[in-house]
Amino acid sequence: MTREGFERDLQGLKDDVVRMGVQAGELIHRAVDALKARDVAMAEQVIAEDNAIDALHFDLEQRCMRLLATQQPMAGDLRTIASVFAITIDLERMADHAEGISRAVRRLGSEPLVKPLVDIPKMETHIQEMLRDTLEAFRGQNAELAIRAAAKDDAIDQLRNRVFHDLLDIMIKDPQTIHRALELLIVARHLERAGDHLTNVGERIVYMVTGEMRELNV
Amino acid sequence: MQQVMEASRVERHSAAALIDRTTGIQAEDVHAWFDRLHALRGISMTVAERKITAVIGPSGCGKSTFLRCLNRMHELVPGARVNGKVVMDGQDIYRPGVDPVQVRRRVGMVFQKPNPFPTMSIYDNVAAGLKLAGERSRRVLDQVVEQSLHAAALWDEVKDRLNKPGTSLSGGQQQRLCIARALAVSPEVLLMDEPASALDPASTLRIEELARELAKDITIVIVTHNMQQAARVSDFTGFFLDGELIEFGVTNDIFTRPKDRRTEDYITGRFG
Numbered sequence: 292m293t294r295e296g297f298e299r300d301l302q303g304l305k306d307d308v309v310r311m312g313v314q315a316g317e318l319i320h321r322a323v324d325a326l327k328a329r330d331v332a333m334a335e336q337v338i339a340e341d342n343a344i345d346a347l348h349f350d351l352e353q354r355c356m357r358l359l360a361t362q363q364p365m366a367g368d369l370r371t372i373a374s375v376f377a378i379t380i381d382l383e384r385m386a387d388h389a390e391g392i393s394r395a396v397r398r399l400g401s402e403p404l405v406k407p408l409v410d411i412p413k414m415e416t417h418i419q420e421m422l423r424d425t426l427e428a429f430r431g432q433n434a435e436l437a438i439r440a441a442a443k444d445d446a447i448d449q450l451r452n453r454v455f456h457d458l459l460d461i462m463i464k465d466p467q468t469i470h471r472a473l474e475l476l477i478v479a480r481h482l483e484r485a486g487d488h489l490t491n492v493g494e495r496i497v498y499m500v501t502g503e504m505r506e507l508n509v
Numbered sequence: 510m511q512q513v514m515e516a517s518r519v520e521r522h523s524a525a526a527l528i529d530r531t532t533g534i535q536a537e538d539v540h541a542w543f544d545r546l547h548a549l550r551g552i553s554m555t556v557a558e559r560k561i562t563a564v565i566g567p568s569g570c571g572k573s574t575f576l577r578c579l580n581r582m583h584e585l586v587p588g589a590r591v592n593g594k595v596v597m598d599g600q601d602i603y604r605p606g607v608d609p610v611q612v613r614r615r616v617g618m619v620f621q622k623p624n625p626f627p628t629m630s631i632y633d634n635v636a637a638g639l640k641l642a643g644e645r646s647r648r649v650l651d652q653v654v655e656q657s658l659h660a661a662a663l664w665d666e667v668k669d670r671l672n673k674p675g676t677s678l679s680g681g682q683q684q685r686l687c688i689a690r691a692l693a694v695s696p697e698v699l700l701m702d703e704p705a706s707a708l709d710p711a712s713t714l715r716i717e718e719l720a721r722e723l724a725k726d727i728t729i730v731i732v733t734h735n736m737q738q739a740a741r742v743s744d745f746t747g748f749f750l751d752g753e754l755i756e757f758g759v760t761n762d763i764f765t766r767p768k769d770r771r772t773e774d775y776i777t778g779r780f781g
Binding site for chain 2: 364366369370
C-alpha cells in the first residue's frame with residue numbers, strides 16, 4: 292500500500308508552513324523598518340498584507356482538517372498534522388504583532404522619537420535569527436535545533452526589559468514624552484510576544500519529532 | 510434445596526461471579542507451526558486482566574494464529590502445533606492433562622463473520638454452550654440467556670422474539686448474539702478475531718462500546734485490521750510482523766509515538 296497522495300499533501304502542508312513563517316518574518320522586518328524610517332505608507336502596507344497570512348492560516352487549517360478526516364493519520368503523521376495546526380496559529384499571531392507594530396508607527400506619525408532606536412532593532416535581529424533556525428528545524432525535523440533556537444528568546448526578553456527601564460526613565464524625567472514612549476514600549480512588547488510565539492513553535496517541533504510534549508524556556 | 514443449587518448456578522454465570530474468576534494471560538516464548546510453516550516465532554506477551562489488548566499487523570503476520578493459541582484452537586488445524594507456555598491463573602494451559610474443551614470454555618471466541626447456529630433459535634443459540642455442559646434447568650437457562658443477552662446489549666432488541674431463528678437478525682445483531690453465546694458459559698477471557706470487519710459503521714461502534722463495557726468484567730483480546738478501532742477500543746496494543754511481536758505498549762503510545770520504525774511504517778500505512 293502506498294500513500295502518494297497523502298505524502299504529497301503532507302509535504303505541501305510543511306512547505307506552506309515554512310512559506311507562512313518566512314512571510315511573517317518579512318512583515319516583522321518591514322514593520323520595524325517602517326519604524327526606523329518613520330515611513331507610515333510602509334506601515335500601512337504591512338497592515339494590509341497581514342490579510343494574506345490570515346488567509347494562508349485558514350487554508351492550512353482546512354487542509355489539516357481534511358487530512359484528519361480522510362486519512363486518519365497515525366503516529367508521526369498525526370503528530371505532524373497536529374503540530375502544523377498549532378504552529379500556524381502561532382505564525383499568524385506573529386504576523387499580527389507585525390501589524391501591531393505598524394499601527395504604532397501610524398499613531399506616531401511624524402512625531403520625533405523619544406530616544407534613538409538601538410535595542411528594538413536588536414530585538415528584531417534576534418527574532419529573525421530565531422525564526423530562521425526554527426523554520427530550519429521544522430524543515431529538517433531537528434528537535435535539537437528547535438530547542439537551541441527557542442533559547443534565544445531569553446535575549447529578546449532581556450532587551451525588552453532594558454527598553455522598558457530606559458523608557459520609564461525618560462517618562463519620569465519628562466511626562467510630555469509619555470505618549471510617544473508608550474508607543475515604543477508597545478513595539479517592544481509586540482516583538483517580545485513574537486519571540487514567545489516562536490518558542491511555542493519550537494515546542495511543537497520537539498513534539499512533532501520526538502512525541503514528547505515539553506515547555507521550552509521555562 | 511434444588512432452588513438454592515440453581516440460584517448458585519445462576520450466580521456462577523452472572524457478571525459478579527465473572528469478576529472474581531477473571532485473570533490475565535501470559536504468553537511465554539510461544540511458537541506455532543502449520544506443518545513446516547513457522548507462523549509464530551517466540552511470542553512473549555502479557556494480556557492484562559480486565560483490559561482490552563489489541564493485536565495488529567499485516568495479513569499473514571500471525572495475529573490470528575496467536576489468538577487461537579490462547580484457547581488451544583490452533584491445534585485443531587491438521588498439521589498444526591504449538592510450543593511454549595500460555596499461563597492463566599499460574600497454570601500453563603498446554604501442560605499435560607489439561608482438557609482443551611475446558612480451556613475453550615474459560616477463553617471464549619468471537620469470529621470475523623457472525624456464525625449463529627443456523628438451525629437454532631436466538632434462545633437456543635445462547636443456551637447451547639450451557640446445554641452442552643449438561644445444564645438442564647429451564648430456570649437456570651432462562652436466567653443465563655437473559656443475562657448474557659443483556660451483557661451483549663441485545664436483550665431489548667430480541668426479548669419478544671427469542672424463538673425466532675438466530676439467522677433472522679441483522680449482521681450486527683448476529684455478532685452480538687455470538688458474543689452473548691460466548692458469554693453464556695462465563696468465560697474469563699474473550700478473544701475477538703476481527704469482530705466488526707463485516708459490519709457497518711454503526712454496528713461496528715456498538716461492538717466497540719460493548720467490548721469496553723465487557724472489559725469491566727472480563728479480559729479481551731481483539732485482532733483487528735482497523736487501526737482506528739484498535740486505537741479507540743484498546744488499552745494495550747501489540748504489533749506483529751512475520752510471526753514476531755515487534756512492539757507492545759500502551760495503546761496511546763503505540764498510535765502517537767511508536768518506538769519501532771516498522772510499527773510507525775505499518776500504522777501510518779507505508780507498508781502492509
